Amino acid sequence: MSETPARMKLTIVSGLSGAGKTVALRQYEDLGWFCIDNIPLGLIEPLLVHALNSGDARYNRVAIGVDARAAPAEIEDFPRSVDELRGRDIEVDVLFLHCDDPVLLKRYNDTRRKHPLSDGETSLVEAIQRERQLLKPVSDAADSVLDTSALNLHELREAIHRRLPEARGGRLSVLLLSFGFKNGVPDGVDFLFDARCLPNPHWEPRLRPLNGRDEPVAAWLGQQSDVSQFRDDLQRFLERWLPHYREQDRAYVTVAVGCTGGQHRSVYLVEALGAMLREKFDQVIVKHRELN
Numbered sequence: 001m002s003e004t005p006a007r008m009k010l011t012i013v014s015g016l017s018g019a020g021k022t023v024a025l026r027q028y029e030d031l032g033w034f035c036i037d038n039i040p041l042g043l044i045e046p047l048l049v050h051a052l053n054s055g056d057a058r059y060n061r062v063a064i065g066v067d068a069r070a071a072p073a074e075i076e077d078f079p080r081s082v083d084e085l086r087g088r089d090i091e092v093d094v095l096f097l098h099c100d101d102p103v104l105l106k107r108y109n110d111t112r113r114k115h116p117l118s119d120g121e122t123s124l125v126e127a128i129q130r131e132r133q134l135l136k137p138v139s140d141a142a143d144s145v146l147d148t149s150a151l152n153l154h155e156l157r158e159a160i161h162r163r164l165p166e167a168r169g170g171r172l173s174v175l176l177l178s179f180g181f182k183n184g185v186p187d188g189v190d191f192l193f194d195a196r197c198l199p200n201p202h203w204e205p206r207l208r209p210l211n212g213r214d215e216p217v218a219a220w221l222g223q224q225s226d227v228s229q230f231r232d233d234l235q236r237f238l239e240r241w242l243p244h245y246r247e248q249d250r251a252y253v254t255v256a257v258g259c260t261g262g263q264h265r266s267v268y269l270v271e272a273l274g275a276m277l278r279e280k281f282d283q284v285i286v287k288h289r290e291l292n
Contacts, residue, residue, distance in 0.1 A: 008052060008059065008090045012082070014066040014138045015097025016131055017116055018104045020148045020156045021065055024097060027160040028063035030251065037065035041074035041081060048090060066138065068131045069116055075134060079141040095163070096135075096142035100149040104128055154248060172246040173283040174238075175254045178212070178270040180262025180290045189256040190245075193234060193269075199224045201264040211291060212267025221268045231269055235276050242281065262290030 011028060015021045022037070029035040039047070044064060051059035068075075086092050099107075108115060108124055117134075118127035139145060144163075148156055179186050181196065201207040201217050210217045221227045238255065245253050255273075259265035267288050274286040 008048070009061045010048065010085065010090050010092045011061075011063045012066055012092070012094045013063060013097070014094070014135065014142070015146075015148075016099055016104060016128070016135065017067060018107045018113075019097035019099040020151070021067060021097055023153065023156055024095070024146075024160050025063055025065045027157055028061075028164075031161075031164060033061045033063040034058050035063045035065070038067065038069055039064055041066065041070050041078065044081065045085065048085065048088070052088070052090075067116070068134050072134060076137055078137045082141055093144075094138070094142045096139045096145045098139070098145050098147045098149075100147075101125070101128055103149045158247065172242065172250060172281060173252045173285065174242060174277060174281050175252065175285045175287065176270045176274050176277070177254060177256045178262055178266035178288045178290070179256055179258045180260060180266070181258045182260055183262065183290065185258070186254075186256055186289060188254055190253045191238075191255045193255075193257045195230065195257055195259045195265045195269055198227050198230055198259070198265050200260070202261065207264070211263045211288075212265065212269070213271055213288075213291075217264055218268055218271070221265065227265070227268075231272050234269065234273060238273065238277060239280060242277075262288070267291065 011033070013021055013025050013028070015024075025035055025037055036047075048059075048062070051062065066078075074081075082092055082094060105124065105128070115124055115127040115131075117131050118124055122130070146159060148159075151159060177186060177189070181194070185192065199221070201210075201212075201220055204220065207217050207220060212218065212221070234257070242253060257266045257269045257273075270286055270288065274284055278284045
């Protein structure tokens with residue numbers, strides 16, 4: 001029996017310039033949505049018809065940014081356009097980002113960006129008021145309005161994440177890297193741990209030619225109480241603190257564990273940590289610099 005195709009999800013992100021639309025749209029993109037910013041409203045329906053007919057899974061979740069740069073007539077017609085899209089069995093969600101005028105003024109003064117509706121004859125205050133009125137059909141048709149006046153960048157990202165079920169599991173990619181200090185410390189490391197204080201299989205003649213992925217080495221190291229304690233301490237530390245990096249919208253964290261040559265202790269520890277962390281994080285990558 002063939003599976004029923006997934007119903008297309010469309011999120012339209014709109015709002016006042018300076019309220020955080022670009023930041024919000026980027027969160028959807030980071031979570032795997034197909035995103036387009038500032039598309040003419042008249043092209044949305046043809047685009048989605050093409051996406052529906054293509055059968056391409058990339059278009060199962062689409063997020064589109066709409067703002068005051070659209071034609072006024074298209075903005076006025078926005079509610080009808082949304083109703084037509086829903087009639088095509090598309091799951092449509094309209095998010096509008098609102099912000100108080102004093103906050104918008106401060107944000108523009110801080111960044112010194114030009115408002116899209118301001119010109120030589122239109123002040124920033126007038127541009128904000130004009131945009132608010134222009135986008136009223138969009139805000140009236142919104143399924144939800146998010147006031148970003150009191151939100152900083154991280155809080156806005158978290159507010160967007162709370163709207164999306166796929167964000168609740170986190171998208172943090174954790175790279176666990178083993179290496180040998182004798183060949184230098186790797187670049188781009190967020191956490192670095194030194195395992196050279198632990199018992200070394202190198203001094204066991206039968207284990208010296210092997211590496212930490214081989215069962216005899218893993219068994220030998222697993223019997224050493226210091227190694228087990230070191231491994232467990234690292235596990236507790238990472239399980240405690242990595243979620244905080246995920247909450248701060250970090251996409252990647254690199255954890256490096258080094259020993260002298262990068263053959264035994266660090267390899268064993270990285271392999272063990274990888275097996276443990278995969279139970280709590282979706283994207284865990286294990287690499288061994290000296291073995292590759």
